[in-house]
Amino acid sequence: MIAFDYRTPGSLEEAYADLKEAGSDGKIIAGGTALVIMMKQQLVQPSCVISLRNVSGLTDISENNGSVHIGGLVSHAHLDASDVVQGKLPVLGATYHHVATQRVRTMATVGGGLAHADPNQDPPPTFIALGASFELGSAGGSRSVAAEDFFSDYYETVLEPEEIVTGVSVPLMAANSGAAYLKFLPRSADDYATVSAAAVVTLDAAKSTIQDVRIAMGSVNTTPVRATASEDVLRGQPVKAEGLREAGEKAKEHTDPVSDFRGSGSYKTQMAAVFVRRALEAAIANAS
Amino acid sequence: MDKKIKFRVNGTEHELEVPTNRLLVDMLRYDLGLTGTKEGCSVGVCGACTVLIDGEMVSSCLALAVFADGRDVTTVEGLAQDGELHPVQQSFIRYGGFQCGICTPGQVVAAKALLDQNPRPNEEEIKDWMMGNLCRCTGYYKIIESIEKAHEFAK
Numbered sequence: 082m083i084a085f086d087y088r089t090p091g092s093l094e095e096a097y098a099d100l101k102e103a104g105s106d107g108k109i110i111a112g113g114t115a116l117v118i119m120m121k122q123q124l125v126q127p128s129c130v131i132s133l134r135n136v137s138g139l140t141d142i143s144e145n146n147g148s149v150h151i152g153g154l155v156s157h158a159h160l161d162a163s164d165v166v167q168g169k170l171p172v173l174g175a176t177y178h179h180v181a182t183q184r185v186r187t188m189a190t191v192g193g194g195l196a197h198a199d200p201n202q203d204p205p206p207t208f209i210a211l212g213a214s215f216e217l218g219s220a221g222g223s224r225s226v227a228a229e230d231f232f233s234d235y236y237e238t239v240l241e242p243e244e245i246v247t248g249v250s251v252p253l254m255a256a257n258s259g260a261a262y263l264k265f266l267p268r269s270a271d272d273y274a275t276v277s278a279a280a281v282v283t284l285d286a287a288k289s290t291i292q293d294v295r296i297a298m299g300s301v302n303t304t305p306v307r308a309t310a311s312e313d314v315l316r317g318q319p320v321k322a323e324g325l326r327e328a329g330e331k332a333k334e335h336t337d338p339v340s341d342f343r344g345s346g347s348y349k350t351q352m353a354a355v356f357v358r359r360a361l362e363a364a365i366a367n368a369s
Numbered sequence: 370m371d372k373k374i375k376f377r378v379n380g381t382e383h384e385l386e387v388p389t390n391r392l393l394v395d396m397l398r399y400d401l402g403l404t405g406t407k408e409g410c411s412v413g414v415c416g417a418c419t420v421l422i423d424g425e426m427v428s429s430c431l432a433l434a435v436f437a438d439g440r441d442v443t444t445v446e447g448l449a450q451d452g453e454l455h456p457v458q459q460s461f462i463r464y465g466g467f468q469c470g471i472c473t474p475g476q477v478v479a480a481k482a483l484l485d486q487n488p489r490p491n492e493e494e495i496k497d498w499m500m501g502n503l504c505r506c507t508g509y510y511k512i513i514e515s516i517e518k519a520h521e522f523a524k
Contacts, residue, residue, distance in 0.1 A: 082390040082392075083390065084370045084388055084389055084390045085370065085389050085390060086370055086389070087370070087372055087389040087433075087435050089438075110433075113431055113432060113433065113436070114413055114428070114431050117392075117431045117432070117433065118412050118413065118431065120390075121411070121412075130389070130433075132435075132436075134436065181413075181501070182414075182416075182500050182501025183426070183479075183497070183498050183500070183501060184413070184416060184419060184426050184427065184428055184479065184501045185413055185428070185501065187425050187426055187427060188427050188428070188431065188432070270500055271414065271500055271501060
């Protein structure tokens with residue numbers, strides 16, 4: 082790891098100023114679990130590292146106006162243990178509990194993880210399925226970007242160099258909805274997924290028809306992807322095993338996975354169909 | 370580029386000028402001589418380097434030394450109090466929670482963090498919490514038993 086200027090701004094405004102001054106050589110650090118590894122491996126060599134450890138006001142989780150708001154510096158462990166999340170969005174807590182190990186979850190932050198944008202991460206598919214949006218702040222103000230529009234390529238996002246992920250807003254699920262996140266882990270429990278799938282299904286009052294559905298997958302492309310082709314064959318249709326299987330097959334249209342030690346590309350595509358179907362089954366079973 | 374930091378390790382105040390790219394594990398081992406903390410995988414997976422910062426467990430191989438500024442760091446050397454081993458250390462000895470010992474400092478520090486928030490964890494809770502501390506000797510049964518029975522040594 083090369084030496085760098087280390088700054089500890091005391092507020093977001095100071096952090097934005099430091100980022101602007103550092104230009105493209107500056108990197109924001111929060112928990113550091115991803116960035117420090119990349120710096121050790123010299124994949125990233127920032128001349129200035131700006132720590133958010135002294136920035137306050139970004140560690141709260143709250144519910145208002147039909148949404149749960151999560152501060153960008155909330156740790157994965159804090160989110161997983163949060164009463165608000167456990168009560169209102171249990172699928173999100175379960176998703177974050179799937180990330181690595183308790184020690185990593187203690188260090189890693191929600192905003193930092195999203196900015197890292199590894200396509201194998203657990204939270205992005207669930208955020209996309211839930212219809213979440215990410216808040217990006219800069220000296221010029223803030224903007225909100227839908228989770229599905231945030232990831233642009235392998236480890237790349239629409240985040241501008243002077244922007245920081247300050248929070249996430251997740252709408253509460255409609256009545257008669259269920260959600261599930263499934264992670265296929267053939268190796269070890271702390272690993273990234275071979276494929277992952279998240280589904281949020283809204284049924285009619287009789288629970289016989291799918292009114293709305295959102296599906297997203299991880300580890301099957303250069304970014305987490307929303308499986309709109311799968312959604313299209315389900316929306317407005319009766320809940321039937323055949324339809325869920327077809328939706329799984331349609332998910333393959335959105336996959337272009339790399340072959341690696343977690344499975345070959347063609348295997349991941351086959352498993353994407355299976356895990357999308359299972360995620361839909363689990364979401365429907367959870368609907369309340 | 371160096372930075373002056375003030376912090377406590379196991380209750381002792383330190384003031385050091387450290388290079389910004391120094392890792393916490395290296396500062397503990399080489400600058401302070403606290404070699405109880407081991408470095409295994411260097412990528413946050415194995416847990417051998419587990420220490421506590423303000424009571425929360427972290428991988429000291431992934432933490433910059435400057436992260437310790439203004440904080441309380443606890444290493445395996447700080448678990449014993451007044452010459453008496455921490456209950457979880459006594460339990461590891463009584464129930465044979467180690468063989469070669471390289472992972473043990475990380476295991477007992479992680480176990481202490483668990484016991485601090487859950488003094489009587491069950492087997493599932495122990496497995497879930499300790500999943501990030503790898504041991505290549507014991508097969509884990511003795512480690513789980515040692516943590517499950519640590520309460521026997523609590524005062």
